Amino acid sequence: MFVQEKVISIAKPITEEAMTKLFCSTSPTKVAIADLGCSSGPNTLLVASELIKVVNKICDKLGSQLPEFQVFLNDLPGNDFNTIFRSLASFQKILRKQLGSASGAAGQCFFTGVPGSFYGRLFPRNSVHLFHSSYSLQWLSQVPDGLESNKGNIFMASTSPPCVLTAYYEQFQRDFSLFLKCRSEELVAEGRMVLTFLGRKSQDPSSKECCYIWELLATALNNMVSEGLIEEEKVNCFNIPQYTPSPAEIKSEVIKEGSFTIDHLEVSEVNWNAYQNGFKFNEAVDAFNDGGYNVANCMRAVAEPLLVSQFGEAIIDELFKRYREIVADRMSKEKTKFINVTVSLTKIG
Amino acid sequence: MFVQEKVISIAKPITEEAMTKLFCSTSPTKVAIADLGCSSGPNTLLVASELIKVVNKICDKLGSQLPEFQVFLNDLPGNDFNTIFRSLASFQKILRKQLGSASGAAGQCFFTGVPGSFYGRLFPRNSVHLFHSSYSLQWLSQVPDGLESNKGNIFMASTSPPCVLTAYYEQFQRDFSLFLKCRSEELVAEGRMVLTFLGRKSQDPSSKECCYIWELLATALNNMVSEGLIEEEKVNCFNIPQYTPSPAEIKSEVIKEGSFTIDHLEVSEVNWNAYQNGFKFNEAVDAFNDGGYNVANCMRAVAEPLLVSQFGEAIIDELFKRYREIVADRMSKEKTKFINVTVSLTKIG
Numbered sequence: 001m002f003v004q005e006k007v008i009s010i011a012k013p014i015t016e017e018a019m020t021k022l023f024c025s026t027s028p029t030k031v032a033i034a035d036l037g038c039s040s041g042p043n044t045l046l047v048a049s050e051l052i053k054v055v056n057k058i059c060d061k062l063g064s065q066l067p068e069f070q071v072f073l074n075d076l077p078g079n080d081f082n083t084i085f086r087s088l089a090s091f092q093k094i095l096r097k098q099l100g101s102a103s104g105a106a107g108q109c110f111f112t113g114v115p116g117s118f119y120g121r122l123f124p125r126n127s128v129h130l131f132h133s134s135y136s137l138q139w140l141s142q143v144p145d146g147l148e149s150n151k152g153n154i155f156m157a158s159t160s161p162p163c164v165l166t167a168y169y170e171q172f173q174r175d176f177s178l179f180l181k182c183r184s185e186e187l188v189a190e191g192r193m194v195l196t197f198l199g200r201k202s203q204d205p206s207s208k209e210c211c212y213i214w215e216l217l218a219t220a221l222n223n224m225v226s227e228g229l230i231e232e233e234k235v236n237c238f239n240i241p242q243y244t245p246s247p248a249e250i251k252s253e254v255i256k257e258g259s260f261t262i263d264h265l266e267v268s269e270v271n272w273n274a275y276q277n278g279f280k281f282n283e284a285v286d287a288f289n290d291g292g293y294n295v296a297n298c299m300r301a302v303a304e305p306l307l308v309s310q311f312g313e314a315i316i317d318e319l320f321k322r323y324r325e326i327v328a329d330r331m332s333k334e335k336t337k338f339i340n341v342t343v344s345l346t347k348i349g
Numbered sequence: 350m351f352v353q354e355k356v357i358s359i360a361k362p363i364t365e366e367a368m369t370k371l372f373c374s375t376s377p378t379k380v381a382i383a384d385l386g387c388s389s390g391p392n393t394l395l396v397a398s399e400l401i402k403v404v405n406k407i408c409d410k411l412g413s414q415l416p417e418f419q420v421f422l423n424d425l426p427g428n429d430f431n432t433i434f435r436s437l438a439s440f441q442k443i444l445r446k447q448l449g450s451a452s453g454a455a456g457q458c459f460f461t462g463v464p465g466s467f468y469g470r471l472f473p474r475n476s477v478h479l480f481h482s483s484y485s486l487q488w489l490s491q492v493p494d495g496l497e498s499n500k501g502n503i504f505m506a507s508t509s510p511p512c513v514l515t516a517y518y519e520q521f522q523r524d525f526s527l528f529l530k531c532r533s534e535e536l537v538a539e540g541r542m543v544l545t546f547l548g549r550k551s552q553d554p555s556s557k558e559c560c561y562i563w564e565l566l567a568t569a570l571n572n573m574v575s576e577g578l579i580e581e582e583k584v585n586c587f588n589i590p591q592y593t594p595s596p597a598e599i600k601s602e603v604i605k606e607g608s609f610t611i612d613h614l615e616v617s618e619v620n621w622n623a624y625q626n627g628f629k630f631n632e633a634v635d636a637f638n639d640g641g642y643n644v645a646n647c648m649r650a651v652a653e654p655l656l657v658s659q660f661g662e663a664i665i666d667e668l669f670k671r672y673r674e675i676v677a678d679r680m681s682k683e684k685t686k687f688i689n690v691t692v693s694l695t696k697i698g
Contacts, residue, residue, distance in 0.1 A: 030473040068473040072461065077434045085426045085464035110472055112421065113462040115434035123459055124379040124417040 003270055003298060003338060004043050008134050010268045011196045011342045012050060015132060018192040018263070018344050019054045022129055025190055027064070031055065032128045034072040036118045037136025040080040044073065045091050047132050049098075052109060056099050069109040074122055077115040085113065117141065119178055123186040131183055131193040135340075137176070138198040140241040144171035151236045152222060155214035156206045165205050172243035176253045184259030187347045193260070199244045199341035201267055209339050210244035213272070213299065216330060220322040230315060238310045240303070247341050254345065264344040272327070272336040292328025296320050352619055352647060352687060353392050357483050359617045360545045360691045361399060364481060367541040367612070367693050368403045371478055374539055376413070380404065381477045383421040385467045386485025389429040393422065394440050396481050398447075401458060405448050418458040423471055426464040434462065466490065468527055472535040480532055480542040484689075486525070487547040489590040493520035500585045501571060504563035505555045514554050521592035525602045533608030536696045542609070548593045548690035550616055558688050559593035562621070562648065565679060569671040579664060587659045589652070596690050603694065613693040621676070621685040641677025645669050 023031075033051055038044045048071045059066050073084060088111050095109065116122050118133070119141040144167040150160050156168055183193060200210035208215075221238075224230040247265050254260050273291035300320050307316060330336060372380075382400055387393045397420045408415050422433060437460055444458065465471050467482070468490040493516040499509050505517055532542060549559035557564075570587075573579040596614050603609050622640035649669050656665060679685060 030476065032473075070473050070476070077437060079434075080431060081434060081462060082429060082431045085428075085430060085462070088426060088464060108470055108473070110470070111464070113430060113434070113464070115437060115460070115462070121457055121459070124381075124419050124457070127379065127419070 003272075004041075004135055005046065006270045007196055007268075007340055008043060008046055008050075010270070010340065011134060011194060014264050014266065014342055014344050015047075015051065015194045016054045018194050018346075019051055019130060020058055021263075021346075022190065022192050023055055023058050026129075026188070028067055028129060029065075030068040030070065031130070032070045032072065033130050033132065034074055034114070034123065034128050036074045036122075036131060036133040037139075038073040038075050038079070038084070040075070040083050043134075044084055045087070047134065048073075048109075048111075049091075049095050051130070051132070052095065053099065071109060071111050072114045072123070072128070073111065074114040074116065074118060076117060079115070081113040081115065085111075118182070119175055121182050121185065125185055126188050128183075128186050129188055129191050131187070131191075131195070133193075134196045135198055137179065137195055138242050138244050140168075140171050140243055141175045141178075142171070143239050143241045144168050147239045148237075150239060152218070153215075154218045154221065154235065154238050155240045155242065156211050157215050157218070158206050158208070158211070160206055168243050169205060169249075171241075172245055172249070173253060175243075176245070176250070177257050180254065180257040180259055184257075184347055189347065189349055191347045192263075193345045194342065195345070196340055196342045197245055197250070198242075198338060199250070199267070200246050200339050203246060203248070205243070205246075209337070212330075212336070213295070213327075213338075214240055214242075216326045217299065217303070217319075217323055219326055220319055223322060224315065224319065229318070230311060234311060238306075240306065244339070245341065247343075250341060250343055254343070259348055260345040261348055262343060263346055264342070266342045268340045268342065269337045270340060272331060272338060291331040292324040292326075295327045295331070296324035299323070352621075353390075353484055354395070355619050356545055356617075356689055357392060357395055357399075359619070359689065360483065360543060363613050363615065363691055363693050364396075364400065364543045365403045367543050367695075368400055368479060369407055370612075370695075371539065371541050372404055372407050375478075375537070377416055377478060378414075379417040379419065380479070381419045381421065382479050382481065383423055383463070383472065383477050385423045385471075385480060385482040386488075387422040387424050387428070387433070389424070389432050392483075393433055394436070396483065397422075397458075397460075398440075398444050400479070400481070401444065402448065420458060420460050421463045421472070421477070422460065423463040423465065423467060425466060428464070430462040430464065434460075467531070468524055470531050470534065474534055475537050477532075477535050478537055478540050480536070480540075480544070482542075483545045484547055486528065486544055487591050487593050489517075489520050489592055490524045490527075491520070492588050492590045493517050496588045497586075499588060501567070502564075503567045503570065503584065503587050504589045504591065505560050506564050506567070507555050507557070507560070509555055517592050518554060518598075520590075521594055521598070522602060524592075525594070525599070526606050529603065529606040529608055533606075533696055538696065538698055540696045541612075542694045543691065544694070545689055545691040546594055546599070547591075547687060548599070548616070549595050549688050552595060552597070554592070554595075558686070561679075561685070562644070562676075562687075563589055563591075565675045566648065566652070566668075566672055568675055569668055572671060573664065573668065578667070579660060583660060587655075589655065593688070594690065596692075599690060599692055603692070608697055609694040610697055611692060612695055613691070615691045617689045617691065618686045619689065621680060621687060640680040641673045641675075644676045644680070645673035648672070 035047050114122055146167040150164045153160055221235050225232045272295045384396050463471055495516040499513045502509055570584050574581045621644045
């Protein structure tokens with residue numbers, strides 16, 4: 001949660017710039033914004049409110065009338081949209097208050113939920129002004145085929161054979177290219193996207209900076225294998241459907257696909273335990289201010305459904321207890337970071 | 350459920366005509382349809398699929414390309430959108446198959462959920478082509494003020510004082526007028542609406558044809574009061590926030606509000622137990638083909654949340670047991686019907 005909030009805040013100036021340019025070049029009377037992979041937590045509505053505030057500021061400056069907003073919140077159909085929808089009334093009340101005091105009159109803002117995979121079309125043609133996505137696009141549409149030789153690993157790792165790295169990379173290429181094609185169809189002319197990936201700086205896709213966090217989870221799993229708590233075969237055929245691209249790989253796909261120009265491509269870092277960045281420190285959660293606990297919990301939120309479907313519910317608590325200890329140990333000895341790649345794109349006329 | 354399916358089927362030719370006219374006059378490349386008060390049952394996606402099939406048929410006839418559909422499913426934020434969203438994949442698969450065989454190529458269809466009250470704005474200006482609503486608009490935005498003298502009743506009844514009938518009617522006028530205003534802002538030029546109300550034919554709002562089903566529920570409640578199972582005061586201050594308008598009342602509000610012309614205004618009847626109409630008879634539910642059971646269940650689905658918040662969970666089973674018996678007895682002795690009013694409207698340029 002904290003890592004994600006931090007990531008949204010890092011991408012904020014880029015998103016603001018994209019929105020400002022979009023607004024100044026097209027002055028729409030209604031603005032359709034879509035957040036892809038919105039999830040259903042405290043950050044779900046954060047992006048939308050930031051974007052609405054930006055437009056409010058622009059309109060204030062220009063003395064122009066506020067547009068109406070339609071905010072599309074997208075995630076897979078299994079996402080808990082009910083919880084988002086039930087929190088909207090109080091969210092909108094707060095937003096209206098914040099906007100009201102800044103600009104005198106708040107624009108209308110309409111929220112809708114869009115269930116479905118962003119590796120396919122989600123909206124009609126020419127209907128969206130701005131796509132935003134934070135920490136979702138590193139997820140692949142599926143576990144790549146051809147990972148049989150990735151035994152003992154659950155992701156790309158330093159011990160993965162080259163064919164495994166290739167299989168992952170090719171899946172990323174297919175997925176991201178399809179993503180770009182779908183979004184370019186859905187965007188209006190001069191529409192924009194701001195996408196933040198969990199990524200890497202290194203040219204090597206099995207580099208420690210992106211794979212370490214999964215390697216430590218593999219360590220916990222393999223410990224449990226050696227104690228007979230998990231079947232070895234189950235770990236051997238389990239792989240995380242994720243790819244953490246480098247800026248160069250993202251750039252290369254955008255150019256190849258051909259629908260977008262790149263306005264910005266930035267790399268940033270967030271400590272595994274985002275508290276260490278001095279961001280969003282909350283006294284009330286001081287008791288939980290334990291790096292291992294935070295990171296293990298964050299990873300659990302992300303990986304639990306995958307792990308449960310492969311290994312069953314029963315091993316999960318024990319697995320994350322071990323993972324937490326391993327992570328805490330590593331964090332006390334090394335500076336551990338997530339690498340983010342944020343790219344801002346404009347649809348080519 | 351069966352009553353609602355029957356009602357949708359009665360309104361179908363009117364909806365088809367509205368869609369055909371809309372399509373022929375504007376030939377949109379993308380069509381935005383909204384179903385207001387979609388609920389989350391087996392009929393939720395029925396309307397959307399019927400409308401899409403109509404457009405497919407038109408395009409087949411004209412040899413023109415299929416538009417893309419954006420279907421907005423609206424209901425209050427407490428509605429179970431998760432269940433709708435999780436059923437979409439299989440629904441779309443079936444729909445694609447049905448359309449594919451009819452027209453060779455199926456248009457894209459994108460579903461979104463819109464949480465909120467239709468007695469307020471839900472969509473940006475000029476963004477929706479067709480609104481549909483079935484059996485939702487008889488619900489008022491609130492219980493009218495000024496019903497203190499409606500003691501022993503839970504709705505308008507033959508024994509209600511005139512001020513009660515006035516309070517109900519004025520609430521309907523305010524609500525429906527606001528509804529028309531909001532929808533006219535949201536519709537595109539020449540946009541259309543097909544609305545089906547639970548209504549009445551009589552000029553008298555306390556007429557048996559619309560109030561009887563609630564009077565029988567009041568009877569069940571009052572029986573329990575007389576046995577000391579429910580406090581009398583709780584029944585005295587409980588009222589159902591519903592108004593079942595006559596065609597003349599609907600017409601009068603539409604003319605007064607001024608944004609729409611009326612294309613059709615039709616009255617139809619459905620037996621309380623829709624099985625009796627020979628519609629959707631399913632052998633498997635033969636055991637439940639008991640009028641009292643069906644109607645009581647249908648009314649329970651509708652009224653339970655209101656009853657629970659006033660009387661608590663504990664009395665509900667007993668209440669509906671009694672209600673079922675009362676309803677079954679009446680149905681065996683009289684021909685009991687729901688009256689529907691369907692109105693088809695076009696936004697004035």
